[in-house]
Amino acid sequence: MRLTVPLVLACGLAAPALAQTGRPPALLIHGNYCGPGNNAPLPPIDALDAACARHDACTPRGGLPSAACNARLQREAELISRDLHQSRDLRDAAGFVAFAAGMMPSRPQVASGPTVAVPEARPVGHVDPAPGIDEDDDE
Numbered sequence: 001m002r003l004t005v006p007l008v009l010a011c012g013l014a015a016p017a018l019a020q021t022g023r024p025p026a027l028l029i030h031g032n033y034c035g036p037g038n039n040a041p042l043p044p045i046d047a048l049d050a051a052c053a054r055h056d057a058c059t060p061r062g063g064l065p066s067a068a069c070n071a072r073l074q075r076e077a078e079l080i081s082r083d084l085h086q087s088r089d090l091r092d093a094a095g096f097v098a099f100a101a102g103m104m105p106s107r108p109q110v111a112s113g114p115t116v117a118v119p120e121a122r123p124v125g126h127v128d129p130a131p132g133i134d135e136d137d138d139e
Helices: 004-021 047-057 067-082 088-103 107-112
Strands: none
Touching: 047 067, 047 088, 067 088
C-alpha cells in the first residue's frame, strides 16, 4: 500500500508530460539519463550520468540493448562506485546502477531464450536394454 500511492501519483503526474511531448516520460533514478527514458538533449550531470547516456546511445529506440552495452554500463558504474573522489551519494547510486545493469535483459539473451531438451520418443511399452547387451543379437 505504501508503494501504491506514490506510484499512482507518479503515473498521474506523468500523463500530462506524455500528452505534451508525444514520448513516454522519463522515470529517472539519477541525473538526466539513468533510468527508463532520458532528458536528452540536456547534458549529463556527472560521471555516472555520462555512463548512463552512453548506455542510452547504444540502445535502439524502443528496443533492448546488447549484452556488451549492458556490460559496459555495469563496469563503468562499478568503477564510479569505488572512486573515493566521488561523493558517497554518487557512489551509492553507481552501485545500484551497476547491480541493475547486470540484471537488465539484452537482445541476445531474449533472442536465444532458454533451451529445452526434449527426450526421444519411444514406443509405448519399450524397455531399454541393460548396458552392454545388444538388442540385435539373435543368439
